[in-house]
Amino acid sequence: MEVRILGINGSPRNYGNSYKLLSVALKAAEKEGAKTELVNLYDYKINPCVGCLSDDLVKCKYPCIIEDEMKILYEKVLRSDGLIISSPVYWFGVSGHLKNFIDRLTVFENMIYVEGRCWVEGKVVGLIAVGADSGQVQLISNLMATFNSMGMVIPPWALAYATTSGDVLEIKDAVLDAANVGRSVAVMTKMLKRGNIAWYDPNLLDNMRDKLEQVKKEVWENKRERVKTSPLR
Amino acid sequence: MEVRILGINGSPRNYGNSYKLLSVALKAAEKEGAKTELVNLYDYKINPCVGCLSDDLVKCKYPCIIEDEMKILYEKVLRSDGLIISSPVYWFGVSGHLKNFIDRLTVFENMIYVEGRCWVEGKVVGLIAVGADSGQVQLISNLMATFNSMGMVIPPWALAYATTSGDVLEIKDAVLDAANVGRSVAVMTKMLKRGNIAWYDPNLLDNMRDKLEQVKKEVWENKRERVKTSPLR
């Protein structure tokens, strides 16, 4: 079964450390049989999100009302089964340009309110960050929560990073980690594509009514017993 | 195939909001056939990690040199296929007690340096946070990066949270999200147990030498072409 992995380079450079580790990750994904594509985000004009959903929740939906080159990227994201995002660290976070890209992905996530299903649910994501200063994992942490809130899977060892202003390809651990990001994303993508699972069940509580009553009863009893189970022991 | 999911309640209360959403998640996991157990962390005496690896990397290994009730929890974690961690928000992060638990898990992760394999790799993790103030996703972001750095999988929709000082069971969205955390962790756990995959390959670069050369060459060419592909377009 063919899987497609899209690499997003959030750096203005197509010869810098973010690009390098992303390339390594994609090569490792190819070794696992994935079809890959690398996109340099700075080659595209991406306008900032204007937060339509602040005025009306269901106004934010695909296609986005903003007409720009994000249209090309939207299609690339939809067609991919996995994403690997690589970013330089700009003030302990992603570059504003990459943030605009991520903000604009809200149209896919928000389809859950428009038609009950998030359009990027079940895609697999891997994350890479390089900077001369601190902030690598701060950036990655933020993206993990973001993409998981869009229903994406974060497979084991899905992060690679380095603290350097030199050539990151000289740092063997970072290169190995990046390769493993690519491998892990590819392996998980293949596994999930076989499964074809709907991950979020909006009606899950419907036949859990007695279970919920049980939780309430337990909580009530625990509270009554609180003297014995006092946190101060 | 039987899967076991361990719920960790990081709150001093076994009748509070962290406990409630965790219970809901575990009930949903049971519906998927998982065997579950809920542990109230404050029932256990857990001493702070003393960071042995600062003195000598391989000194930090299982079993931990600190003799306390963490020993019981170490065994519960090892026996489980999935974890769901639920925490109150204390100053935009987990409680110090839960942080001590997490710090002490380093003995499992560090086995990668001692014997080439992290002992909790491939386990599945879900995360829940409740607080009256802000910080829910800040807490969850941090734990995602932490547990993924230990090789754990974060399945789709693996986070649930609420901002409330009232009864969280009254907030339907939070309860539904918590149930979906339990379901998603259970579904992923079952899928992975069938696969039995080794996720991190420490020798992955060995037969990638020509691929790495290719990356270096591409980078070199991109750099030469930089005038044409200048970031300032």
Added chain:
Amino acid sequence: MEVRILGINGSPRNYGNSYKLLSVALKAAEKEGAKTELVNLYDYKINPCVGCLSDDLVKCKYPCIIEDEMKILYEKVLRSDGLIISSPVYWFGVSGHLKNFIDRLTVFENMIYVEGRCWVEGKVVGLIAVGADSGQVQLISNLMATFNSMGMVIPPWALAYATTSGDVLEIKDAVLDAANVGRSVAVMTKMLKRGNIAWYDPNLLDNMRDKLEQVKKEVWENKRERVKTSPLR
């Protein structure tokens, strides 16, 4: 002594919650005698930072090589003694447009490498965030580290936030906190303007040589005594 406080609205709306709390903060600052100005960031075209310093550290300096409306904002920032930044929460962080603004401020900070002094050192900053979901303090935490790394002061109670999709002016605590942000920024700004202090001393270590030797000696002795002061007590 006159002080100037610049309010930056990072939201595309000039009638939304970020705008409202920012206006309240500026009114409170005016009560303290400050001259204020509110800028709606989405009224300005701001291109993404291209990270010149990645190629050569001293290439990043004021004026920025990118020619756009940021030029107007650079001047407004330079002329102000205090800043109050207000942002909607987009994926647990600032909007991409606001991030571009912040990334572009690097030209001021980087003057420390170009001429030994950061151009925004000693300015006072206050922070406001509003969102329907989580992430308010995650956003604020990130900006605190960012602006403090540029040498700015964060006065007491310099943060205000709310979790709401309704009218934030109905949430009295948030309005009071926002007013106190404005007051605190103004009070601190006035105090510092009287002081006229150079905060970072690049030559501070020059006459601390014996002090540093003392630290090394203490560390050595502590390490020798480690058996007695073992962390495991």
Added chain:
Amino acid sequence: MEVRILGINGSPRNYGNSYKLLSVALKAAEKEGAKTELVNLYDYKINPCVGCLSDDLVKCKYPCIIEDEMKILYEKVLRSDGLIISSPVYWFGVSGHLKNFIDRLTVFENMIYVEGRCWVEGKVVGLIAVGADSGQVQLISNLMATFNSMGMVIPPWALAYATTSGDVLEIKDAVLDAANVGRSVAVMTKMLKRGNIAWYDPNLLDNMRDKLEQVKKEVWENKRERVKTSPLR
């Protein structure tokens, strides 16, 4: 005027990198005339916070109901005018032991609900973090938001950090930054002690009623004009 600065070493080692940079910072503070004290937190038994305020907001107040060695530290904090916290990076955050210390400080902050005044308001804080991996500024960001939420001041350049597993005293930039943390905290502490300011005004909105009406009116007009000022320009 005498000022007192308390250094808190959150590491189990009194000869490690956190200790070293903290010592440097305190020496620089002494040069500014401050009286300093360094506390090794692992020398004190600190039990986890049990979150009394979850049951009843005003139950959390000084003195804390937990009887342990935190009592000694509470007094040291109260007597100090400035704090410098130094921590090793444990999983992208402070050690659980330091987190317990911070959680327990809630009794001071919460006095705002008990008697209208936070007991640590106006103290000055500086932050230091050292680790072999990533997470330094993630840790510091979190503490900045935490201590500012307690009403503390973060003076310019109040952060120092390093990514190293070697001897941090060999990294000149980190040592210089740590010295400047000490200097900046001391300079700000002296300045504020002269001022003797009450920073948070709980009645600030009382005579701002017309100002708030003005904000509402402006918002209303902006909203009416939205067609012209549409974010999509």
